[in-house]
Amino acid sequence: YETWSQFYSGNPAAGQTIAVFASLTPVVQTGSISVASSPAGASAVLDNGYDHLTTDGTFSGVSTGLHNVRVSKSGYQPYSTSIQVKPGGTSNVYATLIANxxxxxxxxxxxxxxxxxxxxxxxxxxxxxxxxxxxxxxxxxxxxxxxxxxxxxxxxxxxxxxxxxxxxxxxxMSPTSGDIDVSSTPSGASVYLNGEYKGETRASGPLYITGVSPGTYTLVMKKAGYQDYTTAVQVDAGSTATVSAALVPASTSTTIASAEIFSQPSGADVLINNAYKGITPLSLDNIPVDATKTYSVEIRLAGYTPYTASGVIKPGQNVVINAALSPIVSPTTVTPLSLGTVVAALSLIGFLSVILKKKQ
CATH class of the missing domain: 2.60.40.1120 (Carboxypeptidase-like, regulatory domain)
Structure with missing residues (x-):
């Protein structure tokens, strides 16, 4: 809370009691990130999926500290940057996207x-x-x-x-720092170490946080629809600390879901119900879902056959898709023989026939 103070002149009289009431104001622990891009209409993802929007827009209620913003649009190279958020402040990200x-x-x-x-x-x-x-x-x-x-x-x-x-x-060899391996169930949680974004937990394997100086750290995992997970981690030189968390649902009445979408190769466009969402590998939280509707996912990469999948998504579900894209095989074209080639071939056959008869 913010420090409260009030000035009183003079001293209380003998036997007098002066009542003092202080209404404390909570310290602002969050800020905002304003994201704009050229061209506009790109997908902006905060901390690899913790929140997402279409540019131009603003991420509100972002915890103070270091965060990552990735901006992508079909037909353009992705843009990624780290941004510091201060209490009550607005940090600005402007992404000039370069066309492929x-x-x-x-x-x-x-x-x-x-x-x-x-x-x-x-x-x-x-x-x-x-x-x-x-x-x-x-x-x-x-x-x-x-x-x-x-x-x-x-x-x-x-x-x-x-x-x-x-x-x-x-x-x-002769290490002066340590490492932290982080995983969660479900995966796709954003990981913060002493307030700095470090990556996200993955279904395919742990998040490696390497080169950490020895000491005690506060590690926080955040995933929409789940309670924040906080723990203290002791890091020693030459050792690997392991953190594995079973995330607890925040509410049983949630109407959102999350998705983790991977492809081989990576860098493919992801569309959900024909709306562009970003490039693989892609994590998305806070996806509003209706359990009565069918959702389609399409993954596209130039030179490869598109991958499609569809089905019903339940509120609170974490959908994981691993798409092995197949290269498009160009059809083999057969060039027809010209008339001259055919005539030459027939003449050669006739010539060889005459020679064979003479030998007989």
Whole structure:
């Protein structure tokens, strides 16, 4: 609460009691994030799915601290940034989206497998993984896995091609920091460490928070429709702390659901009931649902056959979709023989027949 004070002049008389009543005002613990984009009408996702909107718009009631905003629109490269939210303040994000001119893919494998893959700070899934729909040119590839050094390098993506990157991760020797592995049931919870957004829990494996200085931290998990989960985590140098939470539903009368949508390759457009929602991997909370209606999900990526699924979604349900996209195979075209080619072939056959008869 905010500090309350009031000034009184003079001193109370003998035997007098002055009643003082203080109405305390709670300290504002939240702020807002205003998101605009060019072009407008893009999908903006807060903390990888905790909330979402269509630009231009504002995320309200956002807890103070560091957050992530990702903006995407079909036909454009995604935009991602970290933003600090102060109590009672409004932070501004403006995303200038770059139209796709030429794109390619990046296939990343690691030893050991199961490392978190980030391309230009945007999470793409766990290795081994193909990151698709990337703009031609240089990209920063980062791999994270508990017990191993973070790996980062620049990779080049070529037009309409898949570039390959194979990485052997190096174990941490003489460590001065520790790691935290975080998971939850259901998955798709946003994770905050001392108020800073670190990622989200995943159905495919834990969230790796690497390179954490030794000490005690407050870890919070948030997922719409569930109570916040808070715990203290002790991090020691050279060790991995594990946090696994069974999230408790906030209410039995909820009318919202959540979804986690993955694809191989990643970077595919996601449409729910023909409305664009973002690119894979994608998490969405606060999805209003009607248990009497059927919902359709379509996942599209250039050069691949679209993936479609439909069904009824119940309030409180966490839908997980893993789509293995199939490349479109171009039909083989047969070029008809020209008349000259046919005549030449017949003449050659006749010539060989004459030679064979002479030999007989």
């Amino acid at each position: 001119q030429q794109t390619g893919s990046l296939s990343v494998s690691s030893n050991p497998v199961g490392a978190g893959l980030y391309v230009d700070t945007i999470y793409q899934g766990l290795t081994n993984q193909i990151a698709g729909n990337l703009a031609v040119g240089s990209h920063t590839v980062t791999l994270k896995k508990s017990g191993y050094k973070d790996y980062s390098q620049t990779a080049t993506v070529n037009s309409a091609q898949t570039s390959y990157l194979s990485v052997t991760l190096s174990p941490v």
